[in-house]
Amino acid sequence: MSVITRFAPSPTGYLHIGGARTALFNWLYARHHGGSFQLRIEDTDRLRSTKEAIDAIFDGLHWLELDPDGEPVYQTSRVDRHVAVADELLANGLAYHCYCSAEELAEMRALAKREGKPVRYDGRWRDRDRSDAPEGVKPTVRFKAPLDGATLLHDLVQGDVKVENAQLDDMVLLRADGTPTYMLSVVVDDHDMEITHVIRGDDHLTNAFRQTQLYRAMSWPLPQFGHLPLIHGPDGSKLSKRHGAIGVAAYREMGFLPEALRNYLLRLGWSHGDDEIISTARAIEWFDLDAVGRSSARIDMQKLGNLNGHYLRETESVRLVGLIAPKIEAVLDQKLRPEHEKLLLRAMPGLKERAKDLNELAESAVFYVRSRPIPLNQKAEKLLNAEARARLAEIAESLSELDPWTEEALEAAIQELAEAWGAKLGKLAQPLRAALTGSNVSPGIYEVLAVLGKSEALDRLRDAAP
RNA sequence: GACCCCAUCGUCUAGAGGUUAGGACUCCACUCUUUCAAGGUGGUAACACGGGUUCGAAUCCCGUUGGGGUCGCCA
Numbered sequence: 001m002s003v004i005t006r007f008a009p010s011p012t013g014y015l016h017i018g019g020a021r022t023a024l025f026n027w028l029y030a031r032h033h034g035g036s037f038q039l040r041i042e043d044t045d046r047l048r049s050t051k052e053a054i055d056a057i058f059d060g061l062h063w064l065e066l067d068p069d070g071e072p073v074y075q076t077s078r079v080d081r082h083v084a085v086a087d088e089l090l091a092n093g094l095a096y097h098c099y100c101s102a103e104e105l106a107e108m109r110a111l112a113k114r115e116g117k118p119v120r121y122d123g124r125w126r127d128r129d130r131s132d133a134p135e136g137v138k139p140t141v142r143f144k145a146p147l148d149g150a151t152l153l154h155d156l157v158q159g160d161v162k163v164e165n166a167q168l169d170d171m172v173l174l175r176a177d178g179t180p181t182y183m184l185s186v187v188v189d190d191h192d193m194e195i196t197h198v199i200r201g202d203d204h205l206t207n208a209f210r211q212t213q214l215y216r217a218m219s220w221p222l223p224q225f226g227h228l229p230l231i232h233g234p235d236g237s238k239l240s241k242r243h244g245a246i247g248v249a250a251y252r253e254m255g256f257l258p259e260a261l262r263n264y265l266l267r268l269g270w271s272h273g274d275d276e277i278i279s280t281a282r283a284i285e286w287f288d289l290d291a292v293g294r295s296s297a298r299i300d301m302q303k304l305g306n307l308n309g310h311y312l313r314e315t316e317s318v319r320l321v322g323l324i325a326p327k328i329e330a331v332l333d334q335k336l337r338p339e340h341e342k343l344l345l346r347a348m349p350g351l352k353e354r355a356k357d358l359n360e361l362a363e364s365a366v367f368y369v370r371s372r373p374i375p376l377n378q379k380a381e382k383l384l385n386a387e388a389r390a391r392l393a394e395i396a397e398s399l400s401e402l403d404p405w406t407e408e409a410l411e412a413a414i415q416e417l418a419e420a421w422g423a424k425l426g427k428l429a430q431p432l433r434a435a436l437t438g439s440n441v442s443p444g445i446y447e448v449l450a451v452l453g454k455s456e457a458l459d460r461l462r463d464a465a466p
Numbered sequence: 467g468a469c470c471c472c473a474u475c476g477u478c479u480a481g482a483g484g485u486u487a488g489g490a491c492u493c494c495a496c497u498c499u500u501u502c503a504a505g506g507u508g509g510u511a512a513c514a515c516g517g518g519u520u521c522g523a524a525u526c527c528c529g530u531u532g533g534g535g536u537c538g539c540c541a
Contacts, residue, residue, distance in 0.1 A: 010541045045540055102539070109538090118468045119537055140539055158471065167469055167537090175539040182541045206470065206536045229472075229534085236533070264478095267490085271479055274489040293479080295472045296534060303478065303491040313504075354503040364502095414500095429500030441502045 003035025005197050007061075007068070008186070010042040011053035014247035015060030017299065018201060018231045018239060021265040025228060026199045027066045028266075028287040038193060039068035042075050044185055060248035064258045065280075073193065075185050082180035085188050085218065086141050086173045094217045095173055097139035098125040099132075120169035141174035143183075143214060151209045156197070156226035156289040163209045171210055183207065187214045190223055199226040199289070202296075226289045229269055229296040236298055243299070255357030257315065260308040268297045277310060309356045317348035320361065327362035328369065340369045347451045350443030367437045368451065373463045380434035384464055388431035391421075393465035395432065396458050405454040411446045435464035 005026040009019050030037035041057070043049040061067060089095035098121075100108075105121070112119045126144060133139065146165045153161045173184040180188075186207075190198060198208075205227045215222050233243040240246070251261055263278055270293070272278065272286045312320070321344045325336055328344075336344075347368050355361035367374060376384065384392075395417060402413055414432075418425050429445050436448050436457065449457050 008541090012541075042541060048540075098539095100539095105539085113467075116467055120468090161470070163470070169537085172539050177539080179539085181539070186541085201535095202471070203535055204541090207541090209470095227471090232534080234477085238534080267478065269478090274480060276478090276490050293472095297479090298477060300477050300491065306491055309504080353505095356503090418500095424500090426500050433501060439501090443502085445500060 001196060003030055003033035003196050004038060004194055005030045005035065005199055006038040006040050006190070006193065006195050007066075008040040008042050008189075008200070009057055010045060010048075011050060011057060012045065012048040013053055014056045014249060016239070016246045017248060017251070017265070019057075020060065020064060020066075020248050020261070021231060021268060022200055022228060023061060023066050024064070024262060024265050025226075025270070025287075025289075025292070026197075028283055029197060029199060029226075029289065030069075031284045032287045035196070036069040037066075038070060038195070039072040040075060040189060040193070041072055042182065042185070044075050044079075044180065044182060046076070046179075056247070056249065063252055064248065064262060073189065075189060078185070078189060078192075079180055081192065082185050082188050083174065083178065086180065086184060089143065089173065089217060090141060092217075094144050095141050096126060096144055096170075097130065097133070098142045098170075098172075099134055099137045099139045100125065101137065118167070120167075123170050126170060138176040140172045140176050142170040143173050143210075143217070145170050145210070145213055151212050153205075153208055153212060153225060155205070155208070156199075156224055157229075157292045158202075158205065158227050158294060161205070163206070165213075168210055168213070183210055184214070187211050187218075187220075191215070191218070191220045195223050197224045197226060199228065202227045202230050226292070228292060229294060231268060232296050232298045234299055234301070239299070255359035255361070256304065256308050257311045257358070260304065260311040263311070264304045264307050268299075269293050277307075305356045312352050312355055312357070312361065315352065317345050317352070320348055320352060320358075321345050323358050324362035324365060327359065328366055331362070331366055332369065336369065343368055343451065343453075347443070350447045350451070354443065364442075367439065367442070370438075372456075372459060374436075374438040374460060376434065376438045377440070379440035380438050383430050383434040383440060386466065388434075389464055389466045391428065392431055392435055392461050395428065396461035396465060399461075400458055402454070405450065405457075407446045407450040410449045414446070431464075432461075436460050 007019075007023040007026050009015065027037045029035075039061070041054060043054070086095060100121075108122060109119050121142070125139075125142070145168055148165060150162050150164045151168070153163075155161055171183050172181050174180055208225050208227065212222060231239055233239050248261075259280065262280060262283075266278060266283055266287075267276065270287070270291055272291060278286070321341055325341065325344075329336055344365055347365060351361055351364050355364060395414070398417060399410075399413060402409060414428060415425065418428050430440065432445050433442050433448070434440060436442075436445070436452065442448055452460070
């Protein structure tokens, strides 16, 4: 039987980083086994589900290049089927109507809590006759869960886990308004979609026991379960909004490459010996659930940044220019001209070596395409003292004869000048950098000179001359 | 509180009875060098604690402590 996995987020907010990892693991597992990866939108909470959140999930997955196979399934489109299953359970005596009001249940919980007893539904309508039903109360449908024994789970990540059935109460299958609850919907949908492997967050582990009982009640084959440990914030606490970078879109805005985020997320909880840099092709080849750890992990932005820098350096220049062009245009408040894009393309090798993310890359590239005169930052200003400016004039003069205008030729020419003046190279290089880039930090100065081209470079030097 | 899960450098992790406990990020030196990065070399840094089992435990068992998850007519 072929493997079918699914990612089943509820569209009540952005696609967060933990969800992204769940999606990645499901995707990898399916790819590794030559199976299929499905997306199901769990939108049965009509009040909290939003179109924006659904779009955010699609966008996030698409950006991460984890697009699902086939069309996504919307859980709300399947309520009739969910209700039919509940009715079947009811007909077979495996479910029953419960006439408890919300207040009554709240009271039940409060009492249990006060007495220090386990907080759960006491099954008071389980065997009660329907004729006892109070007037005008719409009942919920509850699952008649087994009272004795235990439910065993062979979890692909967590191993064998056992829970006494006495710990599990009779869950609500259909709300008083007749709509199905999550617990019913997941089981029906996972079954109907023929999901073979349910890979999801650890927070669903206890749900797996209740769901197992439902599968049994319906005599459906059980899927395999794999519960992934949760991701925590840098301080070890639960990932929450105060950690800031929790939505996938935020990582995109911070200038991370999807492949870097994927590699980082992959290593968070999964390992393959000492391997750190793992291409997606390799990940597909190597990924399996037995190498997933059982303990939760913390987000480490430093490591993500380092990984991103690595992938940035490996990325073809054309793609990088395409990614940073909008950012540069925003800074300059104007569209880039084709010749500027060509220039940036030539500049990329030196720039990408130095950037940790796309925002840094864009920032460091701006000077190349600014129009003269190039604004100087404070340090550059300081470097361009009277002596330096005088020298720049001479350099410009001397360089105007240079042909060809190549990195090698420029290096030779400038070193020659330094020697002739008996000056240290730094004495020339820093003022050159300041005049050419407006900054004290940049790629190699010969490279900058060459990339800029003879006429623009000389013009910038003349701008700085006294 | 009840139930369940987890526990190796600050962080992510390798390790599946016998290792100088390895790698990566971070940090610190040194190196390269026209700046800044990247790169190279080296360094600091861990088996939570207590009992067992064993000739021998990071590895197996029990307990303690700590962390996490779940206990909705949310998903």
